[in-house]
Amino acid sequence: MKITPAFIRNELKQVKDPEIPTISIVDLGIVTGIEVSENNAIHITLTPTFAGCPALRMMEDMVKEHLGKIENLGEITVKTSFETTWTTDLISDEGHAAIKQHGLAPPMRNCAHISMEILEATSCPYCDSNDTKMKSPFGPTLCRSLHYCNNCKQAFEGFKPV
Amino acid sequence: MNNIDALKELLYKMADDQLILGHRNSEWNGLGPILEEDIAFSSMAQDKMGQSEHLYNLLNQLGEADADTVAFTRNAPQFHCSHLVELPIGGYDFSLIRHFLFDFAEYLRFEALKTSAYQPLAQVAKKFFGEVKYHTMHANTWVYQLGHGNEESNSKMQESLNFAWNYALGMFEPGPAEEMLINENIFIGEEALQAKWLEVVIPLLEKSNLVIPEQSSWAPIYGGRIGNHTAHLQPLLSEMTEVYSIDPSADW
Numbered sequence: 001m002k003i004t005p006a007f008i009r010n011e012l013k014q015v016k017d018p019e020i021p022t023i024s025i026v027d028l029g030i031v032t033g034i035e036v037s038e039n040n041a042i043h044i045t046l047t048p049t050f051a052g053c054p055a056l057r058m059m060e061d062m063v064k065e066h067l068g069k070i071e072n073l074g075e076i077t078v079k080t081s082f083e084t085t086w087t088t089d090l091i092s093d094e095g096h097a098a099i100k101q102h103g104l105a106p107p108m109r110n111c112a113h114i115s116m117e118i119l120e121a122t123s124c125p126y127c128d129s130n131d132t133k134m135k136s137p138f139g140p141t142l143c144r145s146l147h148y149c150n151n152c153k154q155a156f157e158g159f160k161p162v
Numbered sequence: 163m164n165n166i167d168a169l170k171e172l173l174y175k176m177a178d179d180q181l182i183l184g185h186r187n188s189e190w191n192g193l194g195p196i197l198e199e200d201i202a203f204s205s206m207a208q209d210k211m212g213q214s215e216h217l218y219n220l221l222n223q224l225g226e227a228d229a230d231t232v233a234f235t236r237n238a239p240q241f242h243c244s245h246l247v248e249l250p251i252g253g254y255d256f257s258l259i260r261h262f263l264f265d266f267a268e269y270l271r272f273e274a275l276k277t278s279a280y281q282p283l284a285q286v287a288k289k290f291f292g293e294v295k296y297h298t299m300h301a302n303t304w305v306y307q308l309g310h311g312n313e314e315s316n317s318k319m320q321e322s323l324n325f326a327w328n329y330a331l332g333m334f335e336p337g338p339a340e341e342m343l344i345n346e347n348i349f350i351g352e353e354a355l356q357a358k359w360l361e362v363v364i365p366l367l368e369k370s371n372l373v374i375p376e377q378s379s380w381a382p383i384y385g386g387r388i389g390n391h392t393a394h395l396q397p398l399l400s401e402m403t404e405v406y407s408i409d410p411s412a413d414w
Binding site for chain 1: 199201202204205206208209210211212213215216282285286288289290292293295296299300303
């Protein structure tokens with residue numbers, strides 16, 4: 001049986017971000033390379049979300065572990081490379097929905113020129129109100145900011161656009 | 163000195179600055195004046211240490227020892243960090259001013275390095291640039307608020323700025339073979355970087371109701387890049403490497 005990159009990509013949809021377990025690493029946009037060589041050897045390339053993200057090595061191991069369970073695959077190698085710069089624009093629409101499902105505000109699109117004003121305009125993941133206040137550009141993990149919704153009186157976290 | 167040595171010198175000083183300031187930032191863990199600031203300084207510490215690791219990995223590719231060995235087994239004279247980053251955290255006013263002065267310099271450094279002819283460095287610079295942008299936004303928000311707060315907050319910020327200024331100028335200590343890096347379009351050089359930095363930080367500080375020290379008093383504090391450090395660095399290193407020194411294979 002010949003394994004295709006599309007098959008592998010589909011399999012990797014089952015590997016979830018350890019910090020946001022509703023989103024797959026594929027929808028997060030960090031899988032930047034899938035190569036299938038002779039004997040169905042698989043070479044996966046991941047790009048880091050944040051340079052200091054402690055989940056990165058864990059995700060490498062999770063990819064190896066998941067693919068390791070599939071029959072007919074040859075050797076599996078996973079490497080991390082900065083060749084493709086990860087930005088939140090690489091998160092798919094499905095990924096946005098998954099982030100929201102986890103109770104986080106998805107990152108705004110096209111935020112190459114991020115500013116405090118843009119962050120202030122984050123809409124509430126619970127009631128969709130735009131009447132929110134940013135409390136801090138830093139949150140409990142490197143990818144999150146802290147906000148408060150004036151409409152539903154709920155504190156929430158946002159996925160930071162980068 | 164050949165161009166590889168010049169490149170290593172650049173990478174070492176960047177990585178060491180990140181690692182040491184990362185450690186200093188982590189000292190605010192549990193001590194921040196408000197919870198959000200505790201979290202902010204801890205997050206920035208994590209960013210900086212992560213960035214330093216990737217820079218040490220680039221050095222590893224150029225033949226230096228691996229990241230852990232380089233980070234945890236050198237003594238103060240083998241470090242290339244600037245004096246600014248090794249100073250103790252002091253009060254929150256000093257830590258904020260240092261964070262402001264340092265992170266705008268980093269931001270501009272990474273911005274310039276995004277187009278470096280040395281591809282591996284350009285790639286990480288693109289990544290770090292987006293992260294450090296948040297650090298500068300955080301710094302500027304607080305410097306502005308406290309500069310405009312009340313007389314006490316303004317004077318504390320002003321005193322810290324006066325104290326930190328010459329240390330900050332010391333970040334731009336010229337490297338021994340910078341011409342090579344400039345000629346090969348690897349890096350724009352410290353002098354050009356300092357000029358960009360002054361253009362950015364001076365208007366922001368003035369907008370925050372703070373006064374830039376008289377130019378006649380500017381006297382950059384150099385030495386860090388060639389291994390001459392303040393007495394504060396070695397105790398920091400001893401603390402940072404305590405676990406590694408007991409058990410180099412310690413892991414979690």
